[in-house]
Amino acid sequence: MAVHVAAIDFGTTYSGYAFSVSAPETDLKDVEILSNQIWNSGTAEVASLKTPTCLLLSKDRKISAFGYEAEEQYADIVLDGDTEDYYFFHRFKMNLHNNKNITMTMVLEDVRGQPLPAIDVFSLSIKALKDHLKSTVEIKNIKLDDRKTKWVLTVPAIWTDTAKQFMRKSAEKAGIPRDRLTIALEPESASIYCQTFPSAGCRDIVEIESRYMVVDLGGGTIDVTVHEKIPNGTLKEVTKASGMVVAGLRLMMHLSNFSFAYLADHF
Numbered sequence: 001m002a003v004h005v006a007a008i009d010f011g012t013t014y015s016g017y018a019f020s021v022s023a024p025e026t027d028l029k030d031v032e033i034l035s036n037q038i039w040n041s042g043t044a045e046v047a048s049l050k051t052p053t054c055l056l057l058s059k060d061r062k063i064s065a066f067g068y069e070a071e072e073q074y075a076d077i078v079l080d081g082d083t084e085d086y087y088f089f090h091r092f093k094m095n096l097h098n099n100k101n102i103t104m105t106m107v108l109e110d111v112r113g114q115p116l117p118a119i120d121v122f123s124l125s126i127k128a129l130k131d132h133l134k135s136t137v138e139i140k141n142i143k144l145d146d147r148k149t150k151w152v153l154t155v156p157a158i159w160t161d162t163a164k165q166f167m168r169k170s171a172e173k174a175g176i177p178r179d180r181l182t183i184a185l186e187p188e189s190a191s192i193y194c195q196t197f198p199s200a201g202c203r204d205i206v207e208i209e210s211r212y213m214v215v216d217l218g219g220g221t222i223d224v225t226v227h228e229k230i231p232n233g234t235l236k237e238v239t240k241a242s243g244m245v246v247a248g249l250r251l252m253m254h255l256s257n258f259s260f261a262y263l264a265d266h267f
Helices: 068-080 118-139 161-173 186-196 200-206 247-266
Strands: 003-009 014-022 033-035 039-041 046-048 054-058 063-066 086-090 107-109 115-117 150-155 181-185 211-217 221-229 235-245
Touching: 003 118, 014 118, 054 068, 054 118, 063 068, 063 118, 068 086, 107 118, 115 118, 118 161, 150 161, 150 186, 161 181, 181 186, 186 200, 186 211, 186 221, 186 235, 200 211
Parallel strands: 003 150, 150 181
Antiparallel strands: 003 014, 014 033, 039 046, 054 063, 054 086, 107 115, 211 221, 221 235
């Protein structure tokens, strides 16, 4: 029976996914990894392997659109003056880093200040990505069974255990079985990828006892850690992951929220 693995990169500013289908016992370096199809932005004429982490919901909390489609549809909704019938969330992932009192009942506000349970916003976003992934692989005549697929969800290394648990609960609510889900740290995932598929510029890191720094420059956080390749072929964390919030993004978030609120109130 084929082994199915689906991974979701739920980012602060952009998100995407990848998947693989392989025979049992296939060596990792021989596994073919397929990323999501190109996401297209009709207004900006942009083609990207990732889509904005934006969620558009109807008033009854149903998914209307995610990513570029959510941005474009909400822009039309603002022009039509129908914003009261929708929720629009973007760049909300940072709430799990900035909030020191994360609970399963915490609330997020959309760009107009309309509140919704945070776990609904996160779980519906994960569901949107999961559904898009499943529709993509079905085009390739591959059927993903949630119960038989190994799901991976990446998170920043500097997040608290509470924030990671919140993401796990969100994924479960999105329909991903708990026993089929792995929460993976973003810099560790990048490090393992470079070990398995080293490019010409980083072949030295695959040598035993080699040490190297992993710097994950994300849209909301910067993670920095040092890894060492030990004799048994696995990786050892030499220094605990540390990092910071990207201040420039926070400023951009405030400006964007102000712009959305202004347009919603005046048009």
